[in-house]
Amino acid sequence: MEKEISGSRTPNANRLHIALFGRRNSGKSSLVNALTGQDTALVSSIPGTTTDPVMKAMEVHPLGPCLFIDTPGFDDDEGELGGMRVERTLKMMERTDIALLLCEDGGEQEKEWLRILAARDIPVIPVLNKADLHTDVESLAGQIEKEYGLAPVIASAKEGTGIREIFRAILEKLPPDFGTQTITGSLVSEGDVVLLVMPQDIQAPKGRLILPQVQTIRELLDKKCLVMSCIADKLKETLKALAYPPKLIITDSQVFPAVYRQKPAESLLTSFSILFAAYKGDIDFFVEGASAIGRLTEQSRVLIAEACTHAPLTEDIGRVKIPRLLRQRIGENLQIDMVSGSDFPQDLSGYHLIIHCGACMFNRKYVLSRVASARMQGVPMTNYGVTLAYLTGILDKISY
Numbered sequence: 001m002e003k004e005i006s007g008s009r010t011p012n013a014n015r016l017h018i019a020l021f022g023r024r025n026s027g028k029s030s031l032v033n034a035l036t037g038q039d040t041a042l043v044s045s046i047p048g049t050t051t052d053p054v055m056k057a058m059e060v061h062p063l064g065p066c067l068f069i070d071t072p073g074f075d076d077d078e079g080e081l082g083g084m085r086v087e088r089t090l091k092m093m094e095r096t097d098i099a100l101l102l103c104e105d106g107g108e109q110e111k112e113w114l115r116i117l118a119a120r121d122i123p124v125i126p127v128l129n130k131a132d133l134h135t136d137v138e139s140l141a142g143q144i145e146k147e148y149g150l151a152p153v154i155a156s157a158k159e160g161t162g163i164r165e166i167f168r169a170i171l172e173k174l175p176p177d178f179g180t181q182t183i184t185g186s187l188v189s190e191g192d193v194v195l196l197v198m199p200q201d202i203q204a205p206k207g208r209l210i211l212p213q214v215q216t217i218r219e220l221l222d223k224k225c226l227v228m229s230c231i232a233d234k235l236k237e238t239l240k241a242l243a244y245p246p247k248l249i250i251t252d253s254q255v256f257p258a259v260y261r262q263k264p265a266e267s268l269l270t271s272f273s274i275l276f277a278a279y280k281g282d283i284d285f286f287v288e289g290a291s292a293i294g295r296l297t298e299q300s301r302v303l304i305a306e307a308c309t310h311a312p313l314t315e316d317i318g319r320v321k322i323p324r325l326l327r328q329r330i331g332e333n334l335q336i337d338m339v340s341g342s343d344f345p346q347d348l349s350g351y352h353l354i355i356h357c358g359a360c361m362f363n364r365k366y367v368l369s370r371v372a373s374a375r376m377q378g379v380p381m382t383n384y385g386v387t388l389a390y391l392t393g394i395l396d397k398i399s400y
Contacts, residue, residue: 010065011211012057013280013363016178017067017095018170019053021113022102024073024085027129030157031102032056032070035166053092063171064179069096074113091342093117095366098173099124100166103144103152114148120369123173126152127166132159181364183212183219183279187268187399188248190224195238195267197251197259198229211360212272216250235262248399250275253385254317257392268399273385276358278400281367285381287400290390292353292380298331300352305370306340307361317384318357325391348374354381 020028036056054070071092072085093099099117103110103126110126117124126144131137131154138154145151153169155162188194198213209217220227228246230238232255239245245264253271263269277283296302306318323336339345348354354374359367374381382390389395 010057010059011215011360012055012067013359013361014215015057015065015067015363016063016170016174017069017097017363017365018100019069019071019092019096019098020100020102021071021074021089021117022129023075023104023109026073026102026104027157028070028073028102029054031100031127031129031155032068034155034157034160034163036068053088060167063167063174075109090116093120093122094369095363096122097175097178097363097365098122098170101126102129103127103148104130105140105143111147114150123175124150125166125169125173126150127162128152128154129157131156131161181279183216183275184223184248184250185275185278185400187270188220188223188225191226192247193226193228193242193244194220195242195246195249196227196229197232197235197249197255199232199252199254212276212358215360216272216275232258235259239264253388254321256388256394260392260394260397269394269397270399271385271389273358273383274389274398274400275385276360277356277383277386280359280362280364281356281383282371283386283400285371285375286356286383286386287395289353289380289382290386290395292382293326293329293387293390296326296330296334296352298333300330301335301337301350302326303345303348303351303354304336304338304356305344305354306338306357307359308340308357318355322355322384322387325388329391344370344373346373348377348379351379354379355387356381356383358384 020032022028032054036058038056052072056068058066058068060066069092071089074086074089099122101110101114101117101124114124126148128137128141128144134140141152141154153162153165155166196213196217198209217227228238228242239262245267248268248270249259249263251259251269251271253273256271260269274283277286304318304322319338326336327334356367356370371381386395389398
């Protein structure tokens with residue numbers, strides 16, 4: 001179970017994920033504390049004290065919102081606990097944007113993990129921590145650079161040295177597209193009228209909005225759009241109240257058919273789920289994957305993956321509505337498996353289709369790692385909104 005220590009109000013899914021990897025007792029926890037300026041992680045001289053990833057959210061100028069992750073350690077001590085510790089460290093790579101690899105001596109273990117990180121296209125910054133314990137730190141740094149082909153940042157968490165250099169290295173390693181992705185992309189610009197059709201159901205009960213709605217509204221305001229909101233059964237009255245049709249209508253995917261029937265011809269239509277499919281994942285791959293629905297039979301097997309881990313709700317979209325629609329179309333014997341949170345099978349070969357939620361709780365790196373796994377294993381993948389648009393026959397009318 002991941003332990004998370006809250007920071008500012010920026011959702012963790014929108015933060016740059018910086019994970020520290022290294023052997024047990026290599027100083028990862030001390031370095032996290034030095035980087036964050038707080039006693040975020042438990043520090044102990046006993047190897048293996050950190051058994052779960054520990055997360056700390058903070059703002060770093062000029063990086064912006066970041067999430068530092070202290071991983072358990074990748075040297076497998078004997079026993080079941082050691083294997084679980086390594087497995088959790090490996091799982092954390094799936095959401096890592098930038099890795100800090102703590103090097104002690106340029107050993108083979110670090111070199112192997114450098115290879116693993118590179119194979120996953122994760123930018124790596126070697127860090128020679130505990131510099132205060134070495135008599136000839138420059139010589140050791142040169143040895144590490146020769147072994148890894150990368151010059152390490154020399155640091156000492158105890159003395160607080162090298163911290164600024166680590167942040168500078170992180171800035172240089174930022175993924176080229178980091179921070180450029182937006183929820184609404186090029187669909188709207190300043191001055192455009194955007195109408196949001198908001199659900200009022202068990203997933204968005206009285207008194208609250210769900211996270212994708214909140215984030216979309218905030219972005220539209222930042223773009224200086226004119227934002228209107230209504231519920232589905234007030235769409236007709238809302239459109240009448242507008243002086244001219246909205247440039248874009250963003251709806252809850254579950255009411256696609258009703259909104260499509262009423263929308264002005266000149267208005268673009270999309271959904272929160274489809275916008276997040278493009279924002280967090282690979283929308284083209286998801287649209288292509290939706291065509292697999294037409295090839296499903298009662299002997300097929302479908303995996304539905306949800307980022308949230310909430311208890312099942314009445315008429316839940318992932319657990320109830322989509323399975324019901326699929327079985328109505330394909331047949332009652334269609335096998336549908338459900339996973340949530342960080343649970344996601346490594347072996348996807350038994351599935352004929354994966355349907356993922358909008359993933360507002362995951363960072364883009366994490367979603368793309370799942371996309372890569374599905375693509376590598378030749379399994380089609382789509383998402384909730386794209387699925388509902390396909391099943392209602394309007395996918396080709398949707399903007400993204």
